[in-house]
Amino acid sequence: MEIRQAVQAGTMQSSDLMVFIEPAEELEILIESTVKKQFEHLIQAQVEESLKKFEVTKGRIKISDRGALDYAIAARIETGIKRACA
Numbered sequence: 001m002e003i004r005q006a007v008q009a010g011t012m013q014s015s016d017l018m019v020f021i022e023p024a025e026e027l028e029i030l031i032e033s034t035v036k037k038q039f040e041h042l043i044q045a046q047v048e049e050s051l052k053k054f055e056v057t058k059g060r061i062k063i064s065d066r067g068a069l070d071y072a073i074a075a076r077i078e079t080g081i082k083r084a085c086a
Contacts, residue, residue: 001085003059009080012064016072019080020062027051027058033065046070050077059084 006022017033031043043065050073051061061077068076 001054001056001081003056003081003084004086005084007080007083009083010076012066015067015069017063017065017068017076019076020060020064021080021084022060023084024058024060027056028060030060030062031065032063033067035065035067042070043073046073047077050074050081054078054081054085056081 003021003023006020008018008020010016010018012018029044029047031040033040033043043063047061047063063073065073
């Protein structure tokens with residue numbers, strides 16, 4: 001899927017995250033998290049898995065995490081991708 005527009009999905013509440021997606025020439029993933037030291041690698045893996053599922057190879061993905069679980073990360077990424085590619 002091709003990212004066509006800048007979008008956001010999610011909230012900044014505790015145990016949630018905000019995903020910002022915008023078009024870019026290459027794939028860039030930026031992660032800000034309150035639990036970055038412990039879980040950045042797991043957040044990164046979940047984001048990459050979701051992008052692979054939707055065949056996204058270009059775009060800037062910014063994650064602002066407040067301790068979200070895997071299923072929440074996947075859901076927010078999916079929502080963002082579907083909005084960005086509409």
